[in-house]
Amino acid sequence: MMTLAAIAEKLGLKVLSGQSGMNRQVTGGYVSDLLSDVMGHAQAGHIWITLQTHKNVMAIASLKDLAAVILVTGHQPDEDTVLQSNEEEIPVLGTDLPAFEISGKLYELLKT
Amino acid sequence: MNQDSQSMHFEYNVEGGNFSRAGYASSEIKKLLKQLNVDMGIIKRTVVGCYEAEVNVVAHAYTGTIYVDLNTESITIRFQDEGPGIPDIDQAMVEGFSTASSKVREMGFGAGMGLPNIKKNADQMKISSIVGKGTTLEITMLLQ
Ligand SMILES: Nc1ncnc2c1ncn2[C@@H]1O[C@H](COP(=O)(O)OP(=O)(O)O)[C@@H](O)[C@H]1O
Ligand SMILES: [Mg+2]
Numbered sequence: 014m015m016t017l018a019a020i021a022e023k024l025g026l027k028v029l030s031g032q033s034g035m036n037r038q039v040t041g042g043y044v045s046d047l048l049s050d051v052m053g054h055a056q057a058g059h060i061w062i063t064l065q066t067h068k069n070v071m072a073i074a075s076l077k078d079l080a081a082v083i084l085v086t087g088h089q090p091d092e093d094t095v096l097q098s099n100e101e102e103i104p105v106l107g108t109d110l111p112a113f114e115i116s117g118k119l120y121e122l123l124k125t
Numbered sequence: 126m127n128q129d130s131q132s133m134h135f136e137y138n139v140e141g142g143n144f145s146r147a148g149y150a151s152s153e154i155k156k157l158l159k160q161l162n163v164d165m166g167i168i169k170r171t172v173v174g175c176y177e178a179e180v181n182v183v184a185h186a187y188t189g190t191i192y193v194d195l196n197t198e199s200i201t202i203r204f205q206d207e208g209p210g211i212p213d214i215d216q217a218m219v220e221g222f223s224t225a226s227s228k229v230r231e232m233g234f235g236a237g238m239g240l241p242n243i244k245k246n247a248d249q250m251k252i253s254s255i256v257g258k259g260t261t262l263e264i265t266m267l268l269q
Contacts, residue, residue: 047236048234048236049236049238052176052242053173053242067232069144069147069148072149072152076151076172076176077172093145
């Protein structure tokens with residue numbers, strides 16, 4: 014298993030919020046923009062890759078004990094998303110890459 | 126809260142239309158079950174059911190109350206709302222069926238997976254609804 018900090022460094026992810034959660038351990042990832050799909054299928058310790066930026070993303074991340082959220086293609090979290098991310102210590106990370114590319118890189122990294 | 130050695134009861138309010146609060150009650154229920162040392166696997170399934178049912182009140186109804194009853198054998202959670210009701214429950218249960226608005230869909234809600242998710246994760250699920258009045262959904266998790 015890897016920490017978020019190590020993953021963020023290897024993949025060049027920006028920490029957009031929730032800095033204090035960067036020592037979390039990552040068990041895998043899930044890619045979806047449908048909230049019920051994530052609710053039904055993501056697992057504790059996963060990184061959730063999405064373009065959804067609103068606060069409900071953090072509600073789900075917290076309920077599912079996810080390690081972090083990656084926002085793709087330069088999307089920025091809403092203000093209340095940032096607040097909840099900081100409170101819950103679940104980081105929101107940013108990349109300019111599209112979901113396909115960042116997922117491929119994360120998969121490669123976690124596979125070993 | 127009212128508590129004796131056999132059973133406990135809790136209530137939470139849900140505000141229809143208020144998406145910024147969606148998931149708040151589910152998070153409180155999750156904390157409660159953790160405090161009570163409920164098995165982590167049961168908590169995880171309960172959380173999925175609670176969240177979907179809470180979001181349905183937010184997305185589809187006007188106001189609702191969640192009643193949580195716990196005893197040594199089971200957790201029963203009843204989501205009772207005042208709202209438009211569900212005209213055809215069998216159709217609502219079909220994965221992918223949704224009457225959510227396009228604005229709600231853009232946020233990633235309204236995939237029509239909520240009720241199927243609840244069914245998959247709950248040990249028992251009951252829905253009753255009166256069109257024009259409201260909907261009551263009850264999930265039961267068995268502890269033994
Ligand atoms: N509490 C409720 N009040 C009124 N209608 C509801 C309620 N819950 C569910 N429904 C109806 O059932 C449909 C399917 O629900 P669900 O499977 O959760 O999917 P979604 O919420 O994504 O539309 C909803 O689109 C709605 O028409
Ligand atoms: Mg729903």
